[in-house]
Amino acid sequence: MRKKVLITGFDPFDKETVNPSWEAAKRLNGFETEEAIITAEQIPTVFRSALDTLRQAIQKHQPDIVICVGQAGGRMQITPERVAINLADARIPDNEGHQPIDEEISPDGPAAYWTRLPVKRMTAKMKEHGIPAAVSYTAGTFVCNYLFYGLMDHISRTSPHIRGGFIHIPYIPQQTIDKTAPSLSLDTIVRALRIAAVTAAQYDEDVKSPGGTLH
Amino acid sequence: MRKKVLITGFDPFDKETVNPSWEAAKRLNGFETEEAIITAEQIPTVFRSALDTLRQAIQKHQPDIVICVGQAGGRMQITPERVAINLADARIPDNEGHQPIDEEISPDGPAAYWTRLPVKRMTAKMKEHGIPAAVSYTAGTFVCNYLFYGLMDHISRTSPHIRGGFIHIPYIPQQTIDKTAPSLSLDTIVRALRIAAVTAAQYDEDVKSPGGTLH
Amino acid sequence: MRKKVLITGFDPFDKETVNPSWEAAKRLNGFETEEAIITAEQIPTVFRSALDTLRQAIQKHQPDIVICVGQAGGRMQITPERVAINLADARIPDNEGHQPIDEEISPDGPAAYWTRLPVKRMTAKMKEHGIPAAVSYTAGTFVCNYLFYGLMDHISRTSPHIRGGFIHIPYIPQQTIDKTAPSLSLDTIVRALRIAAVTAAQYDEDVKSPGGTLH
Amino acid sequence: MRKKVLITGFDPFDKETVNPSWEAAKRLNGFETEEAIITAEQIPTVFRSALDTLRQAIQKHQPDIVICVGQAGGRMQITPERVAINLADARIPDNEGHQPIDEEISPDGPAAYWTRLPVKRMTAKMKEHGIPAAVSYTAGTFVCNYLFYGLMDHISRTSPHIRGGFIHIPYIPQQTIDKTAPSLSLDTIVRALRIAAVTAAQYDEDVKSPGGTLH
Numbered sequence: 001m002r003k004k005v006l007i008t009g010f011d012p013f014d015k016e017t018v019n020p021s022w023e024a025a026k027r028l029n030g031f032e033t034e035e036a037i038i039t040a041e042q043i044p045t046v047f048r049s050a051l052d053t054l055r056q057a058i059q060k061h062q063p064d065i066v067i068c069v070g071q072a073g074g075r076m077q078i079t080p081e082r083v084a085i086n087l088a089d090a091r092i093p094d095n096e097g098h099q100p101i102d103e104e105i106s107p108d109g110p111a112a113y114w115t116r117l118p119v120k121r122m123t124a125k126m127k128e129h130g131i132p133a134a135v136s137y138t139a140g141t142f143v144c145n146y147l148f149y150g151l152m153d154h155i156s157r158t159s160p161h162i163r164g165g166f167i168h169i170p171y172i173p174q175q176t177i178d179k180t181a182p183s184l185s186l187d188t189i190v191r192a193l194r195i196a197a198v199t200a201a202q203y204d205e206d207v208k209s210p211g212g213t214l215h
Numbered sequence: 216m217r218k219k220v221l222i223t224g225f226d227p228f229d230k231e232t233v234n235p236s237w238e239a240a241k242r243l244n245g246f247e248t249e250e251a252i253i254t255a256e257q258i259p260t261v262f263r264s265a266l267d268t269l270r271q272a273i274q275k276h277q278p279d280i281v282i283c284v285g286q287a288g289g290r291m292q293i294t295p296e297r298v299a300i301n302l303a304d305a306r307i308p309d310n311e312g313h314q315p316i317d318e319e320i321s322p323d324g325p326a327a328y329w330t331r332l333p334v335k336r337m338t339a340k341m342k343e344h345g346i347p348a349a350v351s352y353t354a355g356t357f358v359c360n361y362l363f364y365g366l367m368d369h370i371s372r373t374s375p376h377i378r379g380g381f382i383h384i385p386y387i388p389q390q391t392i393d394k395t396a397p398s399l400s401l402d403t404i405v406r407a408l409r410i411a412a413v414t415a416a417q418y419d420e421d422v423k424s425p426g427g428t429l430h
Numbered sequence: 431m432r433k434k435v436l437i438t439g440f441d442p443f444d445k446e447t448v449n450p451s452w453e454a455a456k457r458l459n460g461f462e463t464e465e466a467i468i469t470a471e472q473i474p475t476v477f478r479s480a481l482d483t484l485r486q487a488i489q490k491h492q493p494d495i496v497i498c499v500g501q502a503g504g505r506m507q508i509t510p511e512r513v514a515i516n517l518a519d520a521r522i523p524d525n526e527g528h529q530p531i532d533e534e535i536s537p538d539g540p541a542a543y544w545t546r547l548p549v550k551r552m553t554a555k556m557k558e559h560g561i562p563a564a565v566s567y568t569a570g571t572f573v574c575n576y577l578f579y580g581l582m583d584h585i586s587r588t589s590p591h592i593r594g595g596f597i598h599i600p601y602i603p604q605q606t607i608d609k610t611a612p613s614l615s616l617d618t619i620v621r622a623l624r625i626a627a628v629t630a631a632q633y634d635e636d637v638k639s640p641g642g643t644l645h
Numbered sequence: 646m647r648k649k650v651l652i653t654g655f656d657p658f659d660k661e662t663v664n665p666s667w668e669a670a671k672r673l674n675g676f677e678t679e680e681a682i683i684t685a686e687q688i689p690t691v692f693r694s695a696l697d698t699l700r701q702a703i704q705k706h707q708p709d710i711v712i713c714v715g716q717a718g719g720r721m722q723i724t725p726e727r728v729a730i731n732l733a734d735a736r737i738p739d740n741e742g743h744q745p746i747d748e749e750i751s752p753d754g755p756a757a758y759w760t761r762l763p764v765k766r767m768t769a770k771m772k773e774h775g776i777p778a779a780v781s782y783t784a785g786t787f788v789c790n791y792l793f794y795g796l797m798d799h800i801s802r803t804s805p806h807i808r809g810g811f812i813h814i815p816y817i818p819q820q821t822i823d824k825t826a827p828s829l830s831l832d833t834i835v836r837a838l839r840i841a842a843v844t845a846a847q848y849d850e851d852v853k854s855p856g857g858t859l860h
Contacts, residue, residue, distance in 0.1 A: 014429070072430035076506075076612045083300055085327060085352070089427030101423050112300060112327035130604035132613060137300070138353035141427035168430055173618055174560030182506045182612035183562060188603055208316050212304030212356035214229070215287035215383055291721075291827045345819030347828060388833055389775030397721045397827030398777060403818055444859070502860035515728055515757060515782070519857030531853050542730060542757035567730070568783035571857035598860055638746050642734030642786035644659070645717035645813055 003201035005038045006063035007193060008054060010070055010143070013045035013095055020172040021069040024189045031194060036201035038194075039063070045095045045143050047088060051150035058154070058162070065163050065200050066151060067117065069193060070144035072168035073175070076182035078126055078192040079136035080119035081166040084149035085112045089141035105149045113152035117165030118206035122196045131192045132184070135211055139166055163204070167196060218416035220253045221278035222408060223269060225285055225358070228260035228310055235387040236284040239404045246409060251416035253409075254278070260310045260358050262303060266365040273369070273377070280378050280415050281366060282332065284408065285359035287383035288390070291397035293341055293407040294351035295334035296381040299364035300327045304356035320364045328367035332380030333421035337411045346407045347399070350426055354381055378419070382411060433631035435468045436493035437623060438484060440500055440573070443475035443525055450602040451499040454619045461624060466631035468624075469493070475525045475573050477518060481580040488584070488592070495593050495630050496581060497547065499623060500574035502598035503605070506612035508556055508622040509566035510549035511596040514579035515542045519571035535579045543582035547595030548636035552626045561622045562614070565641055569596055593634070597626060648846035650683045651708035652838060653699060655715055655788070658690035658740055665817040666714040669834045676839060681846035683839075684708070690740045690788050692733060696795040703799070703807070710808050710845050712762065713796055714838060715789035717813035718820070721827035723771055723837040724781035725764035726811040729794035730757045734786035750794045758797035762810030763851035767841045776837045777829070780856055784811055808849070812841060 009022030022042050029040035041057040043050050058066060072079065086109050088100040119135045126133035139145040148166035155162045169192070171183040184192075224237030237257050244255035256272040258265050273281060287294065301324050303315040334350045341348035354360040363381035370377040384407070386398040399407075439452030452472050459470035471487040473480050488496060502509065516539050518530040549565045556563035569575040578596035585592040599622070601613040614622075654667030667687050674685035686702040688695050703711060717724065731754050733745040764780045771778035784790040793811035800807040814837070816828040829837075 070430070075430070076606070076610065083302070083326070085298055087298070087352075087427075089425075091425060091427045091429060099425060101425055102421075110326050111298070111329065112325075114326065127607045130607065132603050132606040134610075137302075137356060138428075138430075140430040141352060142429045144430055173562050173614065176506070176562040177557045177560065180506065180564075183614070184603065185615040185618050187617065188615050206317075210304075210306060210314060210316055212302075212306045213353075214306060214357045215285070215290070215353075215355040215359055291821070291825065342822045345822065347818050347821040349825075388777050388829065391721070391777045392772045392775065395721065395779075398829070399818065400830040400833050402832065403830050500860070505860070513730055513732070513756070517728070517782075517857075519855075521855060521857045521859060529855060531855055532851075540756050541728070541759065542755075544756065567732075567786060568858075568860075570860040571782060572859045574860055636747075640734075640736060640744060640746055642732075642736045642746075643783075644736060644787045645715070645720070645783075645785040645789055 002034065003036050003064040004061065005036050005065045005067060005197045005201060006057060006061050007038055007040050007197060008043045008068045010043050010045045014092060016175060018175065019071050020169055020186060020189060021071050023186055024193055025069055027190050028193060033198055036198050038197055043147060047094050047098050047100055047143060047146055050143055050147045054147060054151060055154060063162060067197060067200065068147050068151060068166045070168055073171050074181055075168060075170045077132040077134045079134055079168045080117065080122050080196065081136050081139040081148060081168060082115055082119055083112050083137060084139055084145055084152050086110065086149055087141050088146050094143055105146055106153045109153045113149060115165035116163035117200050118203045120206050120209055120211055121203050122199045125195050125199045126192050129191065129195055131188055133192065136168060137213055139168065217249065218251050218279040219276060220251050220280045220282060220412045220416060221272060221276050222253055222255050222412060223258045223283045225258050225260045229307060231390060233390065234286050235384055235401060235404055236286050238401055239408055240284055242405050243408055248413055251413050253412055258362060262309050262313050262315055262358060262361055265358055265362045269362060269366060270369060278377060282412060282415065283362050283366060283381045285383055288386050289396055290383060290385045292347040292349045294349055294383045295332065295337050295411065296351050296354040296363060296383060297330055297334055298327050298352060299354060299360055299367050301325065301364060302356050303361050309358055320361055321368045324368045328364060330380035331378035332415050333418045335421050335424055335426055336418050337414045340410050340414045341407050344406065344410055346403055351383060352428055354383065432464065433466050433494040434491065435466050435495045435497060435627045435631060436487060436491050437468055437470050437627060438473045438498045440473050440475045444522060446605060448605065449501050450599055450616060450619060451501050453616055454623055455499055457620050458623055463628055466628050468627055473577060477524050477528050477530055477573060477576055480573055480577045484577060484581060485584060493592060497627060497630065498577050498581060498596045500598055503601050504611055505598060505600045507562040507564045509564055509598045510547065510552050510626065511566050511569040511578060511598060512545055512549055513542050513567060514569060514575055514582050516540065516579060517571050518576050524573055535576055536583045539583045543579060545595035546593035547630050548633045550636050550639055550641055551633050552629045555625050555629045556622050559621065559625055561618055566598060567643055569598065647679065648681050648709040649706065650681050650710045650712060650842045650846060651702060651706050652683055652685050652842060653688045653713045655688050655690045659737060661820060663820065664716050665814055665831060665834060666716050668831055669838055670714055672835050673838060678843055681843050683842055688792060692739050692743050692745055692788060692791055695788055695792045699792060699796060700799060708807060711796060712842060712845065713792050713811045715813055718816050719826055720813060720815045722777040722779045724779055724813045725762065725767050725841065726781050726784040726793060726813060727760055727764055728757050728782055729784055729790055729797050731755065731794060732786050733791050739788055750791055751798045754798045758794060760810035761808035762845050763848045765851050765854055765856055766848050767844045770840050770844045771837050774836065774840055776833055781813060782858055784813065
């Protein structure tokens, strides 16, 4: 049976005028295959509001799968995240000026949640299609990790049938005009997220293949 | 009262002939100040044995503080780790040929442990002394994270008065002769670990200052 | 009057199965605007033959402008080259096994030639179109620099009305599946070279704006 | 017969409070072996004055060998430069506010000068001593390249018996506290320059071994 996939992207932050996560997510809104139908929603780069908005979107769309997407400026690959940690520690203020320091996201939640998405399969599938990808083991401690942890905490408490996860993506080329940083084109990112969504719809379980990072 | 600090380093792995973590740790063996006295032990880069060796060293030395140190080839800063995750996922075999894939380190342990060391203070102190340092939020999924998680699991179950943590360090220059990678001199690393040990001995609690990473 | 632009790309080298310079160049073959008409030719990654092939292509097409293009794996921007040096010093053998060491390309040629293309204008124009670009001051010492120097030496001796230059481009994404390296999509590279060709056709002279590198 | 080696370093620029080239050079002042005796002089990071100061130092010390040294922030190796180009193109103003754009350094000089130092030998010797090193083929277009070109132009016209060259060095650790950049310790840099000076004193000619860069 076809799975409903909710994909979210953030609004721009950290002096950027565009956020490739939302640019890519919105292009996938309404995309359908036999396995998956995608809906996209935008999330504010703001602690607390980010999670409120996500919960409302889940309430509204009743998805089988939730994939939150965020910009990881400086990375050169599409990086599905494996683990979310119970820590908000903001190096810069969010879009409303909040800057939590060493705060727990959920006071009675576990130290970390594992993604429920088949991140090794998704990564392998992207690479088969010529897209640079790697599993990541840290989503940072800013709003991206906050949303990822909050998503996993929410669905584990209220709707354990939903599978959730997070994907970090590089800058798009136009963002790197005045900095020296790697980028991937929006087309490549959109293709990567489409592959991720369909793979997540097709497979509940991940493949057991060597992976990991040395540090 | 003066604190006993156990510092561990690994033997060489991944085709290296030297491991800067052990080179640095052994130079600190016997170092004393008013606040701290350091003992060093070597740990094999082998899943399971690493932790057995560490437990024996803790049994033998009865330290107040344990700081495990490991090589993070490619990093350019001294990076105290904040979180250990319950996952062994080896990209390459360890020094005895074991290559666990997606295994839990402790089947009934939590998803993650936080360090008990004041990593922001340690980082700030290193920077005051002109040493590049940053808190890291991922220790990878190889033997370093395995030892870090295993240490925290062990002391939380058997000896919660011990405070433990992990520091990743860059290559030393001689390791980068035939690769293009950053390095720090052994002298700098030794100084950094000494500062870390003394700071950990002086302060139980960390300082609450902005930090974190965007991703 | 419309300018004839010859764009060349290389065949794959250094264990790659594709060379983005030729993939991009061949897509531009036959492209026309009011200012420029583009012809593409492939060049072997072989000392000597590379230059023979280029001279024949110039003879055949009688271009106004020649833009040679080569892969610079590891760069993250489109980088028009400013200077070619009279040195062949091969770190690896070329595609026919030649590995010249510290050889002059032209025994009675100057130590270096400046490009005749308006590289600052080209770079600025690419950036206006959202493409990461920067002027480069070294084309290396392998076949790319060899062809660039040989081109400039040839036209300065035989056909000074022709304006010539070289552009280095990054890997395309599919080349970075099994390495950690930045890339730009083929579409982005094709657009960049089209902008470069048209800009070179429109402007004989470069703009005088701040640029350069600190080292 | 023992060679007199003049080593120069620059004063700080680009918002830095220290320049590792001068910190290292001044530590070598007076250093003697059977082959070499080193004198150090400081050079201002200012177009024109840099060269005036260098010429006076040459006049005063009557060296056999001149090695100018400069900071290349972001590099991770000691990089003897092979070629100086006849171009001043400043991305930022120098320490007196001059910012030449696309200017020739010497209107009737050649497009480039080759170093007269045995840069491959020097690099190999540093690596034998465990120091990361590589020959570089671009000294940039700022005051470093200006001084290097000016040095070679001066001695080729007035004192061709003097052999000259340039070495770029990384940041030292203290400069990278608030940026993410590689560094080498001052001790390592001092050792590297000492090896460079002695090697240059011992060998007039370079070794013919594979080297070079692909781009």
